[in-house]
Amino acid sequence: MSGLKDAGHLFRFAGLFVLAFLVFLVVRSYVVPKTFGQYGHYRGASIGEIASRPIKFAGHQTCETCHTDISDIKTKGAHAHVNCEACHGALAAHADDPTTVTPVKPDTAVLCAQCHAASAAKPKDFPQVDPADHAGGVPCETCHNPHSPVVGSDSGASAGSDSSASAGAGSSAKTAKGGAK
Amino acid sequence: MSGVEGYIYPNEVTLYWSVLIVLYPFITGLVAGAFILASLERVFRVEAVKPTYRLALLTALAFLLDAPLPLQLHLGHPERSPEMYFTPHSTxxxxxxxxxxxxxxxxxxxxxxxxxxxxxxVLMSQQSKGVMRLIYKVMTLGSSNISERALHIDDKVGWIVTLVGIPSAFLLHGYVGFIFGSIKANPWWSSPLMPVVFIFSAMVSGIAAVMLLYMATTKLRGQKIDMRCVDTIAMYMFYIFIIDFSLEMLDLVHRIYEADESFRSLNFMVHTRLYIPHIVIQICLGTIAPLILLFLTQIVKLPEVVRKRIYATAGCLALVGVFAMRWNVVIGGQLFSKSFLGYTTYKMELVTREGLLAAAGLTILPLLFLWALVKLLPPWPDKSLHEAATGD
Known part of the structure; x- marks a missing residue:
């Protein structure tokens, strides 16, 4: 018993650890969301919260139901696999109410360079230019149809530019880049 | 583009791991090294280093308190750090x-x-006054039992704790090397030798730091430096330094002999951008020079004053060398492109969150922690305390 008495201070130190652990458990029960770990290493309820947010992108199928003329040109061109909203921005609001919500046409002098400005990091077969040398500030659509950009293709230069005025909002550079690749 | 040479991917131009990430393994290394030095006396019964035992423990604690701060400053959201305890991610x-x-x-x-x-x-809680008395009272945890039997139990338990502490110190610092060594996308880091090299260089830096602190504090207190103690510490530092240097050279020779697809790029980097920090500072100035100095003290019988100067110089150089090693690992690993065709430059800022001043502050901070710890728990024997306790 005297051994235990002389080791009493060690039990006090151990007690301090146990107390700290209990405090930790209590704090943890308050600060960790209840749904954490429900599906994985994240808050389960976040899925419902994200799903309930308003949809901003309409999807290219929605665009193609009205803009069939553009769709016909685009499917034959080099940008066939670039989604409409990659360049025109999120347009679910326009799809819901086409008359009231009228998107702004993107400035091709700025937009195209986001994917096609020359960079050593891009694959060699990817079309890329020095925008200042190549166009000198002239909008790309002067020579290229953004929906079928190869000059001399069936659609011809600037053939689609008028139609594209009916759509388009802010540019989505990252999505456009991914789409172009 | 300024500072960029050859072909480099856009996300490689700016270095994301700054000087603060260099500081972090350097500081944890000092912790591990200081603790290993303390264990020499406690576990391996090297009596000669006893004068540094308590100082080594306090140094380890002071630097350990500082260790997470560079990471906190780098990440920028200290309030989020408890999350890793609340929601542990085992993988x-x-x-x-x-x-x-x-x-x-x-x-x-x-x-x-x-x-x-x-x-x-316990003795200080009885003899001090005011706030200090209260602090010491709290630190006793309400037990003033300092009977011979109780102190014997403390000694036995302390021995076990130190024994457990050695692999823990290896784990703490081996982990840092493991983090770098397991990044297989980066050939400068990806090496199974990385944790071992980190541990041995940590031991060198920790031992050098405690030796320098012991010499400095003893001189400041106007006491005589125990030459048997510093001779023994220097001897251990020399032996561990040899192992550390051999491992680093083994890693280097292995890389040269293996000569994988990254070799030409890394070789070019070592001979250009990393020439000063790697070849000149880390290898020549920070490793070979202190090794030669320590080697001299082992084979030539030098006067005491010369030995002291050599130990002080070798200790400082070793610290510089180990810091340069951390620098070359962290910064060097981000200077070359994964295309192996280009290089970038690290431009250290001055007065920013991850700049030179912040790094200097975090290097000095553990010394302030140590000062406070030494004030609270003096590491050198206080005769008056024990005389008063025994009533002499």
Whole structure:
């Protein structure tokens, strides 16, 4: 018993650890969301919260139901696999109410360079230019149809530019880049 | 583009791991090294280094308290750090660091220091006055039992804690090397030798730091430096330094002989951008020079004053060399492109969150922690305390 008495201070130190652990458990029960770990290493309820947010992108199928003329040109061109909203921005609001919500046409002098400005990091077969040398500030659509950009293709230069005025909002550079690749 | 040479991917132009990430393994290395030095006396019964035992423990604690601060400053959201304890992610080495750190801080260092100082704490709680008395009272945890039997139990438990502490110190610092060594996308880092090299260089830096601190504090207190102690520390530092240097050279020779697809790029980098920090500072100035100096003290019988100067110089150079090693690992690993065709430049800022001043502040901070710890728990024997206790 005297051994235990002389080791009493060690039990006090151990007690301090146990107390700290209990405090930790209590704090943890308050600060960790209840749904954490429900599906994985994240808050389960976040899925419902994200799903309930308003949809901003309409999807290219929605665009193609009205803009069939553009769709016909685009499917034959080099940008066939670039989604409409990659360049025109999120347009679910326009799809819901086409008359009231009228998107702004993107400035091709700025937009195209986001994917096609020359960079050593891009694959060699990817079309890329020095925008200042190549166009000198002239909008790309002067020579290229953004929906079928190869000059001399069936659609011809600037053939689609008028139609594209009916759509388009802010540019989505990252999505456009991914789409172009 | 300024500072960029050859072909480099856009996300490689700016270095994301700054000088603060260099500082972090350097500081944890000092912790591990200081603790290993303390264990020499406690576990391996190297009596000669006893004068540094308590100082080594306090140094380890001071630097361990500082260790997470460079990471906090780098990440920028300290309020989020408890998350790694609340929602532990067992498959992330970085996330598990929190537990390694807490284990080493509380179960090893704080517990061992408390056990070792308990007699002094009880005596100081009886003899000091005012706020200090209250602090010491709290530190006794309400037990003033300093009977011979109780102190014997403390000694035995302390020995076990130190024994557990050695692999814990290896784990703490081996983890840092593991983090770098396991990044297989980066050939400069990806090496199974990385954790071992980190541990041995940590031991060199920790031992050098405690030796320098012991010499400096003894001189400041107007006491005589125990030459048997510093001779023994220098001897251990020399032996561990040889192992550390051999491992680093083994890694280098292996890379040269293997000569994989990254070799030409890395070789070019070492001979250009990393020439000064790697070849000149780390290898020549920070490794070969102190090794030669320490070698001299082992084979030539030099006068005491010369030995002191050599130890001080070798210690400082070793610290510079180990810091340069951390620098070359962290910064060097981000200077070359994964295309192996280009290089970028690290431009250290001055007065920013991750700049030179912040790094300098975080290097000085553990010395302030140490000063406070030494004031609270003096590491050198206080005769008046024990005389008063025995009534002499």
């Amino acid at each position: 992330s080495a970085m996330a598990m660091f929190g537990y390694v750190y807490l284990w080493y801080l509380m179960a090893v260092l704080v517990f061992e220091i408390w056990l070792d100082y308990r007699r002094d704490i």
